[in-house]
Amino acid sequence: MPIKRLFENSVFSWVVITTIIIVMIIINGVLAMKTIEDLSTTQSSLYNTGDVIIELDDLHNLVLMAETGQRGYLLTEIPEYLTPYEDAISRLSEQLIDTKKLHSEVPEQAKRIASLIRLVEQKVHELKITIELALANEEKSALKLVMTGTGRDLYKELRAELEHIKILEINHRNTLFAILSTVEREAKVTFAISGITSALLLLGLAFFARLNAKNEVRYRQQLEQQNDVLAEKVAMRTKELTLYSDELSRSNRELEDFAFVASHDLQEPLRKIRAFGDRLQSQYAQLLDEKGADYINRMKNAAERMSNLINDLLEFSRISTRGKPFTNVQLQPLIESTLDDLEISIEESDAKILLSDLPTINADPSQMHHLFINLISNAIKFRQVDIKPIIKINYYQEQAALEQWHIITVADNGIGFEQEFADKIFVPFQRLHARTEYKGTGIGLAICRRIVERHGGKISATSILGEGTQFRIEIPVENALINLIGENTHAQQ
Incomplete structure (x- = not known):
């Protein structure tokens, strides 16, 4: 079949249109879902990296606050310096719990964070010992412990680990920003392609609609002609069925009349048989022997059965014709x-x-x-x-x-x-x-x-x-x- 003849076929045209629409919807849907998924994944990773950096900065600030309060109290013995220290120590417990819950996407970062948490816990222990000594009026022992440099070394090691972790997180964040920019560019290209294909699809739909409009006009004319022919055939068939229905009704009435007449004509001889049988039995019973009386009884019973049978047949025939x-x-x-x-x-x-x-x-x-x-x-x-x-x-x-x-x-x-x-x-x-x-x-x-x-x-x-x-x-x-x-x-x- 030539291609032109195929496209003149309304069913074929709409099958092609539907196929193209479904394919384009699937392709655009897949591209859009992939773009959205990439954007969502990248955005989620950026939020996570930002949370890690903020939590680490908060942990570092609390350690500095606690150490500042410790040194101020040791140097001045003024109780007001204990306020920032105690506040930092109480908040550090919650901060350490939050830090342990962090989940970094940087390889081996979990081990580094665990090492940082151990250093913070050691630093907090060192601060608590010096303060406890100072509060017990053993300032010299507390200052001597500070002068050993243990606390300073712990802080340097802690800060170095913290900076290393932050640098890795920042590098990972920069990588994610680069990925995000790439995904955004790809999204623009995807949407541009979708726009172009949608425009082409609209042009195709306009072409097929114009083609189908011409075909529909031609088919409508053919259909009208066929409808006229069919209407004539239906009218003829309806007339035939009407005649058949009338004939069937007349046949049913004749059949019912015949059943009634037949039953009446059959019942009349039966009534005579029964009547003469009754007369024989009543008037000539003494003249009949036992065998003759038996014959009369059988004749009367047979006549009664025949009467019942005729009545049942008449009733059977009237179920459809005499129903209410x-x-x-x-x-x-x-x-x-x-x-x-x-x-x-x-x-x-x-x-x-x-x-x-x-x-x-x-x-x-x-x-x-x-x-x-x-x-x-x-x-x-x-x-x-x-x-x-x-x-x-x-x-x-x-x-x-x-x-x-x-x-x-x-x-x-x-x-x-x-x-x-x-x-x-x-x-x-x-x-x-x-x-x-x-x-x-x-x-x-x-x-x-x-x-x-x-x-x-x-x-x-x-x-x-x-x-x-x-x-x-x-x-x-x-x-x-x-x-x-x-x-x-x-x-x-």
Whole structure:
């Protein structure tokens, strides 16, 4: 691809600009940080060297003050001369502590300072002895001790060591000043380079901005043309979807009408079969033998099962089409009402229902009532022999895929089932037990799944054979699609 074509590409241009800006920022940042670090290090070293020199001068001055007070008192025996001596001696103790804390950057300087401190301590000891002798009225002994020259020699040695240390510190300070001047010159050069590169960068940005402005005008024209084409396609597709939606609504209505008519047409023959069966049983029972009476009973039971099956199928087909708009449903009173409806079954089985605090959810109240009727009645129906059923209904919230979910569990201590059948139980007419063991059409849990799915959720079961089953209901806390489905369903009624 030619270079001109590359720079006409808006993405490529801004990638180049961004790369240059990042590189320049990094380079300038590194240079500035190095300059600041060098300046800071040099400045810190200068402060440290200055502190060393000042502390040494203070130490020297205090020694001189103490020696001056000592000589004045020895020569004149006037007590006023002891005042500067005592003041210097008391301050020398603190000064020696501060001097020991000094940290010089000059090689071997620590040993020299330690030697100086020992000389000062010896000098202070010599001064204290002479003063103590003088105060004990032994002036001659004190003067004799002074005349030996020990104190003078100590001071000369101390002063020589002090001057040597100060010279080394001053030389080091001069070196630091030279380094500081070099760093300042380098900083000026660095800032000059940064200024030049920033100016060049601004020129580059102006060039790319002008180039991109031209490209944007061309791309905008192309985009407008594409938008017009897309708008036409969207309008056509919207029209197709509208027609499809209308057709789907009409199909749903026809399907519901068909289910109603089919159930009505199927129920009518069943009613006749049951009616004639009742007449045979009541009017001709004496003419029938035991086998004939058994046939009539089987026929009536089959007709009753067929009627229940048709009613369940009709109800299953109406979950989506005849559902009510969603409202805020308080589950606590709703389930308590459900338990009232199951009062006889609960008393007969001596079942114990344990409810936790349940929330208010956005749902169809009648379908929620139907859902819990099915789950609780199943828990009572599939109980273990000689064991009182215990049904626990718990609630908590859970976050999944950045969405909050209502989690409601219904657990029992019933007969349970093998976990491999956990999906099969939600399929219409699928039964895990013979009809003679447990009554029912095998469509109750399929209705439960249909209700939960209409609310945008899902239902699952976990079970252990001989220990019990837990149903887990998951319904989203906030879901605009749920409200939309509820409103659309209501509009179709």
